Amino acid sequence: MRIIRVLLRKEFLQIFRNKSMLPILFVMPVIQLLVLSFAATYELKEVDMALIDADQSELSRALVSRFQASGYFVLELETFNPEEALEAMDEGQVSMIIQIPQGFETDFKEGRKAHLQLIIDAVDGSTAGLIQSYSTSILKDLNAEKLVEVNMRNAVSAPKLSSSINIIPQNWYNPNLDYITYMVPGILVVLVSMIGLFLSGMNIVREQEIGTIEQLNVTPIRKYQFMIGKLLPFWVIGMVDLLIGLALARYGFQIPFLGNLFTVLAVAGIFLITIQSLGLLISTVTHTQQQAMFIAWFLMVVFILLGGLFTPIESMPNWAQNLTLVNPIAYFIKIMRMVLLKGAGWIEIQNMVYVLLFMGSVLLLVSIKRYKKTAQ
Structure with a gap:
């Protein structure tokens, strides 16, 4: 535990000493949420x-x-x-x-x-x-x-009018058919995913480029301790960004929180481990930050397009629907909308959470194994 604490302290010092990174971590997600929530809409205005x-x-x-x-x-x-x-x-x-x-x-x-x-x-x-x-x-x-x-x-005469059926529509979960209510939970998932994937994807590569990876490799740090030290700081930052986004969604966009906030945070913690493990895997198979950025961006675009954010997964071709089965963003977007807008509980989302937990475990184990192969 002492080794992990030392690694965490090192990572947090590196993050907060980089003054140009702090706005990217905490300010840019808020701006993007505000802009995208109004721009990414299919509502007919005029x-x-x-x-x-x-x-x-x-x-x-x-x-x-x-x-x-x-x-x-x-x-x-x-x-x-x-x-x-x-x-x-x-x-x-x-x-x-x-x-x-x-x-x-x-x-x-x-x-x-x-x-x-x-x-x-x-x-x-x-x-x-x-x-x-x-x-x-x-x-x-x-x-x-x-x-x-x-x-x-x-009418020649005025016969007694028969009673008719009066249809009064009522919309569940989004009574006013407000498109922002539908989009904000999904956009929040995408922003948190970008932070987790990109930053963790460039983490180990950055150590290689600045030459500090060799110093870490000659220490008695175990591989899993090294990965935990790389994963936890950005996990904490991702959770903080999520809390900021949820507060903005609730009090800025008036998104109804019908479900349990603890459920959202628990699933978000699992999801961030999954997406960061994928980022660490990318970091172990690339040699420069530019390569890591390209691969992470390619995967991010595919995940977003197949995540059900803009178009329903049910309307996609069968082959595309099959690809969403390995898309962690698709699961978390659905969970966020179900919990926040429908008030879904553990029974309704447990199968999707188990899939995220399985994917995260596999990706983290593969990342550790892959780093063991490449570290010298």
């Missing part, structure tokens, strides 16, 4: 639209007003020339064109199909899908409302 209204009727004006009143659509261009509207879309001025033909209101009132056309810029497929979904919802609501008015006017 859609510029063009209108081609050849009908100029009460119904067509009501339709356009309904789009504008939703808060998502802004009437950027009103014209009778379809080519002008298409040119505006090609130039990126508008994302949707509403074209209402002549006789739209007449067809509707006389019981015939009333046609209109929505032209959506689908270069960004996810945004186009949201525009189509919102537009369809607005049109369905308007259609139902106007049908009731037409039927009431055309």
